[in-house]
Amino acid sequence: MHSALHIIQDEHRNLWRIAITLDRLGEDIAGGGALEPAFLLALFDYLEHFVDAAHHRKEDEHLFACLRQRDASAIPLLDALQAEHREAPARVLALRQQLADCLHGQGQASALAQGLRGYADGLKSHIRREEQQVFPLAEQALSAADWDAIQQAFSSHQDPLFGDAASAESRELFHRVASLAPESVGLGGHSGGELASHQDWLLEVDALDSSYGRIQALSSISLKVRRGETVALVGANGAGKTTLLRALSGVQPARAGQLRFAGEDIRRLRADLRVRRGICQSPEGRQVFGPLSIEDNLRLGGYTQPRAQADSDLEQVYAMFPVLKEKRRLPAGTLSGGQQQMLAIGRALMGRPKLLLLDEPSMGLAPLLVEEVFNVVKTLKAQGMTLILAEQNAFSALALADRGYVLETGRITLSGGGRELIDNEQVRAAYLGM
Ligand SMILES: Nc1ncnc2c1ncn2[C@@H]1O[C@H](COP(=O)(O)OP(=O)(O)OP(=O)(O)O)[C@@H](O)[C@H]1O
Numbered sequence: 001m002h003s004a005l006h007i008i009q010d011e012h013r014n015l016w017r018i019a020i021t022l023d024r025l026g027e028d029i030a031g032g033g034a035l036e037p038a039f040l041l042a043l044f045d046y047l048e049h050f051v052d053a054a055h056h057r058k059e060d061e062h063l064f065a066c067l068r069q070r071d072a073s074a075i076p077l078l079d080a081l082q083a084e085h086r087e088a089p090a091r092v093l094a095l096r097q098q099l100a101d102c103l104h105g106q107g108q109a110s111a112l113a114q115g116l117r118g119y120a121d122g123l124k125s126h127i128r129r130e131e132q133q134v135f136p137l138a139e140q141a142l143s144a145a146d147w148d149a150i151q152q153a154f155s156s157h158q159d160p161l162f163g164d165a166a167s168a169e170s171r172e173l174f175h176r177v178a179s180l181a182p183e184s185v186g187l188g189g190h191s192g193g194e195l196a197s198h199q200d201w202l203l204e205v206d207a208l209d210s211s212y213g214r215i216q217a218l219s220s221i222s223l224k225v226r227r228g229e230t231v232a233l234v235g236a237n238g239a240g241k242t243t244l245l246r247a248l249s250g251v252q253p254a255r256a257g258q259l260r261f262a263g264e265d266i267r268r269l270r271a272d273l274r275v276r277r278g279i280c281q282s283p284e285g286r287q288v289f290g291p292l293s294i295e296d297n298l299r300l301g302g303y304t305q306p307r308a309q310a311d312s313d314l315e316q317v318y319a320m321f322p323v324l325k326e327k328r329r330l331p332a333g334t335l336s337g338g339q340q341q342m343l344a345i346g347r348a349l350m351g352r353p354k355l356l357l358l359d360e361p362s363m364g365l366a367p368l369l370v371e372e373v374f375n376v377v378k379t380l381k382a383q384g385m386t387l388i389l390a391e392q393n394a395f396s397a398l399a400l401a402d403r404g405y406v407l408e409t410g411r412i413t414l415s416g417g418g419r420e421l422i423d424n425e426q427v428r429a430a431y432l433g434m
C-alpha cells in the first residue's frame with residue numbers, strides 16, 4: 001500500500017477508537033450513566049479540529065481530487081463521501097447542542113445517547129467505505145507521479161491544516177480526550193470492532209509455545225500484526241524476544257500453538273520456505289559473514305530471488321546505505337558495528353520481505369548510531385514495510401511502533417499502542433527507568 005494511504009489509515013485507526021468510545025458513551029448514557037461534559041467537549045473539539053479541519057481536507061484536496069481526475073467511475077462514491085465530510089461539522093454542532101440541552105435540563109439524555117451512537121455508526125461506515133472502496137480504486141488508478149504529489153502534500157511540515165503545528169495541536173487534543181476518558185469507556189489499544197478484516201492480519205500467532213530442551217522459553221504467546229504495521233517487542237534480558245523472532249522465522253521450533261502468515265498455516269514450514277514466503281530476519285548480533293565481501297553478504301540475503309532481480313535490489317540497498325556501496329568489495333568484518341547492522345538489515349531486505357523481523361538492531365551501538373538505525377527503521381515503516389522490532393531500547397522502539405507487546409519470562413504481560421505503553425506506569429517503571 002502507498003504510504004499516503006498508510007497515513008490516512010493511521011488516522012482512521014484513531015478515529016475508529018473515537019467511534020468506539022462514542023458508541024460506549026452512548027450506551028452508558030442510555031443505561032442511566034452520568035454525563036461527563038468535560039470529556040464529551042474534549043471529544044467534540046477533537047472531531048472539529050482534527051477530523052473536520054485536517055483529516056477530511058487531506059482526503060478532499062489531494063487523494064479524492066486526484067482520483068476524480070483519474071477514474072470517473074469513482075465520482076459517485078466520492079460525491080457521497082464528500083457530502084458526508086461537508087455535513088460532519090453540523091453533526092458535531094448538533095451533538096454540542098444536545099449536550100447543552102441536557103446540562104440545562106431541557107433535553108433528554110436518551111436523545112444525546114442516540115446522537116452519539118448515530119455519529120459513531122456514521123463514522124465507522126464512512127471509514128469502511130474509504131478503506132474498502134476508495135483505497136483499492138486509488139491503488140489502481142493513480143500513477144506513481146500522483147502518489148508522489150499526494151505524499152509530498154501530506155508530508156508538508158508547514159501546511160496550516162495538517163503540518164507540524166496543526167498535528168501537534170491535534171495530538172494534544174487527542175491526549176486531552178484520552179486523559180479525560182472515564183474508566184468505563186477507556187481508550188485503550190484494543191481493537192474493539194471489525195475494521196481490521198481477517199485479510200488485514202499478515203501474521204497471526206496463537207498460544208505459541210517453544211522450549212530449549214526442558215526449558216520453556218515461550219509460553220502461550222498470542223499476537224497479531226497487520227499489514228504495514230510496526231510492532232515493538234520489548235522486555236528485559238532473557239524475556240524471550242529472540243526466541244519469539246526465531247520461532248517466527250522458523251529457526252526455532254514451536255512446540256504448540258498456531259502460526260499463520262498471510263492466512264497460511266506455517267508452523268511446520270521450514271525456515272528457508274518461510275523466507276520464500278517473505279519472512280526475513282535481521283538476527284541478533286548481526287551475524288554477518290566476516291570474511292566474505294559486503295556485496296556477497298548482501299547477495300546471500302537474496303538467494304531466494306531470481307538472479308536478474310538481485311542486481312536491481314542490490315542497487316536499492318546501496319541507495320539506502322551508500323556506505324555499503326563504497327565498501328562493497330571489502331570483507332564484512334572490516335565494517336564498524338553500526339555499518340554491520342546496516343549490512344544485516346540490507347541482507348534481510350534482499351529477500352524482499354513482506355514481514356521484516358529486526359532483532360535488537362541498536363544493540364551495542366553508540367547513541368548517534370542508535371539514532372541512525374532507528375531512522376532506517378522509520379524509513380522502512382514510511383515505505384509501508386511490515387515490521388516486528390525486538391528491542392531492549394524500549395523507549396525508542398515504542399515511540400515509533402504502532403503497537404507493542406511486553407514480554408516477561410516468555411509470556412506477554414502487556415500490549416497496547418506504542419504511545420500508550422510509553423505512558424503506562426508499569427512499563428515506565430520496569431523498562432524506561434522512570
Ligand atoms: N540456545 C539456548 N539454549 C537454552 N536456553 C536458551 C537458549 N537461548 C535462549 N535460552 C533461554 O531462553 C530464554 C529466552 O531467551 P531469549 O534470548 O529469547 O531472550 P531475549 O529477550 O532475546 O534476551 P536478550 O535481551 O538478552 O536478547 C532465556 O531464559 C534464555 O536463557
Ligand SMILES: [Mg+2]
Binds near residue numbers: 284
Ligand atoms: Mg535477544
